[in-house]
Amino acid sequence: MGECAVCVCEKMTSAMQVLCVFCTLMHVTSGYIYAVDDVRPGIVSGGQIVGWGTGGAGYVVASSRLLRVNYRGIHVRNGKSLLLRDLVGLGWTRVACNASAFGMCSSGLGQVFPVRLPRVSDAAGETLVGVWSGLGCSNSIGKEVVSLGVYDVSACDVLDENVDVVWCDHSLYLTTKSEVVSWRYWVLVLTSIVLVRGLGFNVQRLIGGQTQPQWLVLCAGVAAFGLVVLDGTAMYVTREDLVFVLATEVYILCYLGWHVSNWLQKVDENDDPPIFNLITGSLQLMVCRLYVSAETPYNAVLLVLLVTRVWIKIMRESTWHQSTLVLDALYLSVYIELAFMYNRQYLVGIVAAGYYAGWLLVF
Numbered sequence: 001m002g003e004c005a006v007c008v009c010e011k012m013t014s015a016m017q018v019l020c021v022f023c024t025l026m027h028v029t030s031g032y033i034y035a036v037d038d039v040r041p042g043i044v045s046g047g048q049i050v051g052w053g054t055g056g057a058g059y060v061v062a063s064s065r066l067l068r069v070n071y072r073g074i075h076v077r078n079g080k081s082l083l084l085r086d087l088v089g090l091g092w093t094r095v096a097c098n099a100s101a102f103g104m105c106s107s108g109l110g111q112v113f114p115v116r117l118p119r120v121s122d123a124a125g126e127t128l129v130g131v132w133s134g135l136g137c138s139n140s141i142g143k144e145v146v147s148l149g150v151y152d153v154s155a156c157d158v159l160d161e162n163v164d165v166v167w168c169d170h171s172l173y174l175t176t177k178s179e180v181v182s183w184r185y186w187v188l189v190l191t192s193i194v195l196v197r198g199l200g201f202n203v204q205r206l207i208g209g210q211t212q213p214q215w216l217v218l219c220a221g222v223a224a225f226g227l228v229v230l231d232g233t234a235m236y237v238t239r240e241d242l243v244f245v246l247a248t249e250v251y252i253l254c255y256l257g258w259h260v261s262n263w264l265q266k267v268d269e270n271d272d273p274p275i276f277n278l279i280t281g282s283l284q285l286m287v288c289r290l291y292v293s294a295e296t297p298y299n300a301v302l303l304v305l306l307v308t309r310v311w312i313k314i315m316r317e318s319t320w321h322q323s324t325l326v327l328d329a330l331y332l333s334v335y336i337e338l339a340f341m342y343n344r345q346y347l348v349g350i351v352a353a354g355y356y357a358g359w360l361l362v363f
Contacts, residue, residue, distance in 0.1 A: 043074070043104075043113050043155055051115055052104045067104070068237065069113065070164040070178060072291055083239040087166070087173045090234040097172035103152070107172050110152040112165070164292070166237050178235040178292050184227050188286050191227075194220035195279045199305075202276060203361065214275055218259065221282040225252055228289045235292040244294035244338040245285070251331045252281040258324070277328070280305045294339040300350070303340065306332060307354030308361075315362045 043050040052061055061067060066077040066084070088094050095107045103111035153174070157163040164178035180188065198217035229249065236242045255278040280302055287296045310328050336347065 043069070049115055050113075052113070053099075053101055053115075061104075066166065066168040066238070068164070068166045068293075069104075069158055070292065071159055071162065075291075075293060075295070077238070077295075084168055085237060085239055085242065087175075087237060091177065092166075092173040092175045092234075095172050095174075096170060097167060098170055105167055105170075105172060107153075112153040112167070112172060114152050114154065164235070173237070175234075180231070180290060184231070185290075188224060188227060188290070191220040191224045192283065192286055195224070195282055198275065199279045202279075214259075217275055217279060218256075221252065221256065221278050224282045224286050225249070225256075228285050231289060235289075236294075237292075240338045241288075241292075241294040244334060245288050247331060247334045248281055248285045248288065251327065252278060252285060254327055255281065255324075276309050277306075277324070280309070281331075295341050296339075299335075299339050299341070303332075303335060304350055304353055304357070306335070307351055308357040311355050311358030312362055315358060 052058060060076055064076045064078050065082050068075040068077070097105035097107035097112060100106035100111060101115075103114040105112050153163070153165065153172075158165065162176050162179045164175050166173040194216060198214075198220070233242055233245065236245060259275065259278060283298075284302050287298045287302075288294060291297075306328065310325065310332070313322060313325055313328070336344070340347070
């Protein structure tokens with residue numbers, strides 16, 4: 001892959017070269033590449049229309065197994081063993097969609113995220129060509145960017161109508177039920193603030209700083225868990241995503257049960273409570289829901305927190321701590337297999353960073 005990929009990268013523009021070389025060197029199996037805006041109906045990055053068959057986008061898309069576009073951006077998945085769920089049975093709409101030179105793909109709906117200049121009819125019914133620069137989502141009639149009743153799926157649908165688009169194996173799947181409703185989103189934001197602050201206070205306590213009531217963090221974790229669970233699992237499109245989310249929920253419940261059990265038995269947890277793992281698990285579950293996938297931009301940071309916690313338990317050499325190491329090991333194995341998007345060699349750096357952070361906190 002290396003030599004051929006570098007040759008392809010050299011033929012691209014400077015911005016695309018950076019993306020291409022990064023993907024080549026990191027061997028990224030998936031990731032968020034472009035942000036979506038509704039300035040124009042096509043997918044726009046840096047003021048330029050993304051071409052699906054050429055340049056950096058064409059290189060990455062051609063090697064992908066699954067492509068997903070929603071309000072979070074474009075998510076590319078390359079896993080060879082990727083298993084798509086029965087999305088139609090989960091309420092998604094499916095249409096056949098084949099690769100096209102005019103957009104991401106061409107279906108019975110028209111062009112999906114068109115690249116070429118759209119045709120727009122004026123008041124007299126005459127077709128005008130070359131009006132892309134003046135056509136934004138706000139003035140596209142009914143989101144139809146092509147005349148004669150042809151409907152093109154566009155960035156307008158993604159951001160203005162909350163459409164979630166998945167393209168896999170020449171099939172296009174669409175739904176409008178993936179977005180987090182407004183009030184739940186803001187509750188998740190508030191709970192995440194409480195959880196992150198709780199994490200910081202617990203770290204300070206380990207090094208002799210101030211403390212924070214654990215019940216507040218516990219309530220925030222329960223609230224986040226409940227909101228995500230109530231949303232269901234129809235937004236997770238692969239079985240890998242579903243398994244990881246369910247594993248995270250089990251992980252949270254185990255630590256929640258452990259914490260409640262110790263509280264009922266009046267076990268002294270002031271030295272080092274299991275609230276760290278509950279916080280990290282709750283944050284992981286929230287970002288999975290917000291990005292509707294097991295793979296999120298925050299996974300590397302959360303993985304460092306989990307590894308650091310494991311090293312702390314090992315260094316303390318107590319039965320109380322090591323009794324939960326099996327659960328941590330099982331969750332980490334699922335995490336690395338299903339939610340880590342980079343080459344496994346980068347785990348060496350993550351493990352080393354976790355060890356150093358754990359050593360600083362313990363000693």
